[in-house]
Amino acid sequence: MATVTFDQATRIYPKAEKPAVDALDLEIADGEFLVLVGPSGCGKSTSLRMLAGLEEVDAGSVLIGDRDVTDRPPKDRDIAMVFQNYALYPHMTVGENMGFALKLAGVDKAERARRVAEAAKILDLSEYLDRRPKALSGGQRQRVAMGRAIVRSPQVFLMDEPLSNLDAKLRVQTRTQIAALVKRLGTTTVYVTHDQVEAMTMGDRVAVLKDGVLQQCDTPGALYDRPANVFVAGFIGSPAMNLVTGPAVEGGVRVGGAVLPVPREQLARAAAGNGQVTVGFRPEAMHLVGPGEGVQVLVNVVEQLGSDAFLYTKLAGEDTDDVLHPSDVVIRTEPRSAPAMGEKLWLGVREGALHVFDAATQQRVE
Amino acid sequence: MATLALPGTETTAVRTVDKPERRGGKGARAGKAGPVTYTLLTLTALVSIFPLYWTVVAGSHTNAEIAATPPPFLPNASLFDNFKAALDQAPIGKAILNSVLVSSSITIGTVLFCTLAGFAFAKLQFRGKGLLLALVIGTMMVPTQLSVIPLFMMIADLQWVNQLQAVVLPTLVSAFGVFFMRQFLISALPNELLEAGRVDGASTFRIFWSIVVPVARPAMAVLAMLTFLTAWNEFFWPLIALTNANPTVQVALAGLGSGYVPQRSVIMAGTLLGTLPVLIVFTILGKQIVGGIMQGAVKG
């Protein structure tokens, strides 16, 4: 077990103008489960591969424990990796796949068999040890990939979108199994995903990246409650946080003909850039108010999910026929008493649930 | 020929979809073959086989018998007499042995060297890779004629004229083979597999031996078959480098016809002897060779 440290780690691909990973600073505690999340091309996989030794580090360094591994090849790093497509050796049996690293490390045959059997038992693969990967289902292959990692008892697990090749149902199930397994083993884990739900449900902490730059790294709860900037606010949460930009006026921010109240001092700092303020409020942070008291919206689409209903609404006065942008504000309501399409509502934001960002810098203002 | 039904029309003719072995439902258009198709194909098959069949017919008659009108159309009893005469006239037995040796050596060398180089071109990064690959592909256009003169000088210098290594060494690698293996490995060998090997602690050589070669095996088999066939049939260079004292099959066949009074049936019997080994191999592995050529066509 070990800590992992990225110290100003930077990766610039040959011929690229911008770094794929730009001065990443990240410290991961011993035994921690850290998720790297972000849209495609944000540098999350590159960061993981820098830690694995599969990608060069152009500047800065990467440490595992106290060892600087920046220039070490993967085999000297004491890590194990689970790949998105599993990368199982097609010509080896499940048992040989899991034992290959041990074989290369010179572990004797009996010990190898014992550790493979042990891992296979944990992962319920005992009866498949003699099969080839081709003869397994997607879920089983995924477990073999996990098994190949845990057999080695490495200092760090690296997982690169290990669930994205599974169907939706199996993905949810496997998600919990991996989280439980890793907790039980207590191994430091760095996990890459593009799926923010996966990130939020699995990570002790979640690091959000965009364009190679770390945006915020915090516990799932803190990310949700105090997103550091507009990007994180919009990325974390499903449906996404409503983000509306308007001019700062006396007492608040003007949004669609109404004014959302913002405390004076916060407003002053948020408007310092260009006078525009971005406000954010989550779908569940809305409530109905009397006519004229809040923001008026027109219900455009109603999504019934059974446990919830989501209203996709347009701010009053906006074009409702624009099919590509059917909604400005998403609202979560009780499914049984959901308003119908075409209804006009007056909405207010619950006390303390309004996020305020400087529209110029995109940064959060407390 | 089956008609394809338009989806959503009244005519609910069954749409013929080919067996799933057609990769991923691609090319699913093909209709069922009708009698015209079968007739044309059968005719083509007959034309393809007839010259070989005629070799058997002519090779199993005496000279006088095949000159008769109408000529015979069925094999006869003189085959072994003619074989004997052919073996007396040209060293065909030795030639077959030589050809087996030469073609096997060339096949082993080509598959080994081309797999190594094809892997490097497909998956490794090194300076000058693009230029070297362009060189390999470019020389596929260069005619054999362009290298035989210096090659002949070389083997004359080395006193290799009439020795088998003179035929083996220059053909030991092939640009086509490198290109073929590269195209195969680019798609068949995921980068992650190599990365998994590195994370698992395998050395570069170990990765090649334990991961690349097993994945490349099907393509290596195809390349081996094609190389063997090409090497067996190679004509121009062996004709220059060898003589009838130590020939390959093709050189011996070339000498067969140059007798003072050519005996047609003996020539045909000799041709049959020299062709039989490849025909046997082809009968056994024909399906794989067909698959290999088609696979190479799509990849290339």
Added chain:
Amino acid sequence: MTIASQSSPEAMTASPPAAAPATPDRTPARRRTTLTRNRWGYAYVAPFFLVFGAFSLYPFVYTAWISLHKTSLSDINGGTWVGLENYRNLLHNEFFWNAARNTLTIGVLSTVPQLCLALGLAHLLNYKLRNRTFFRTVMLMPYATSIAAATLVFSQLFGRDYGLINTVLQSVGLNPIDWEGGTWSSQIAIAVIVTWRWTGYNALIYLAAMQSIPGELYEAAEIDGASRWKQFLNVTIPSLRPTILFTIVVSTIGAVQLFGEPLLFAGNGTTSGGASGQYQTLGLLMYQQGWSNFHIGQAATTAWAMFMIILVVVGLNALIGRLRARADR
């Protein structure tokens, strides 16, 4: 060697809940490591390039050097520098022009029917067939037959006096043809041998390309109301265009090098290509110059001329391909 700075105001340091250990001192800049830039690549290509260089590249270049000399086979390391004289002689050599003309006509006579037949054959093989492995394999049999064997058999079939083809012609009341003696007849006969050997092979290449055309394209064309023939013209042929260009290039290269068939067509391995050189090709001429007349310099010049012709043909093909691609855009 960039030392990345905290380039973006958005970048922020994240620390775990526990206190972070102190980072050891180190210089942030370094030389590019060789983790992924793999010098091993050279080791893998080395065996290939050693053999390739010695037996393909070096002779190729050395042939150019020889072509600038007056050298004979008996005088292997000597020879006198004559500059471009061999090339000048070549251009005034009636044998060269005769061979070039023959190579061209035999090339056209063999390549064009061969590729057209192959395309049609591929179309037939693309139907859902019973015994399709059988048909494919049988059609590849000629490819497996060597040039020497095929030519010996065909020269019997095309024989003037007892050849099967003349026997058949006579039996239907036609005059027998002296296949070997005539210019056109001998060239047609040689073209038949080439076509016989290569049609099946090219058909398989076309078939493979046809099968990789997505079925949806045909479905879309069908919904748009295209007939089968229109589909063949507007979907199959355009999709096959790169493959067709490829086969044209390959068979042209083969046609320029044509050697074994004309050498053995008369049955006795004469290098003159018929009594009046009526089917002498460039490949045969080069062999005659070098190994019958022992004029190595001349032979090298002819070899280079062959290469030039190939370059022109390949260049033209590339040009046509590029123009078509531009027209499609």
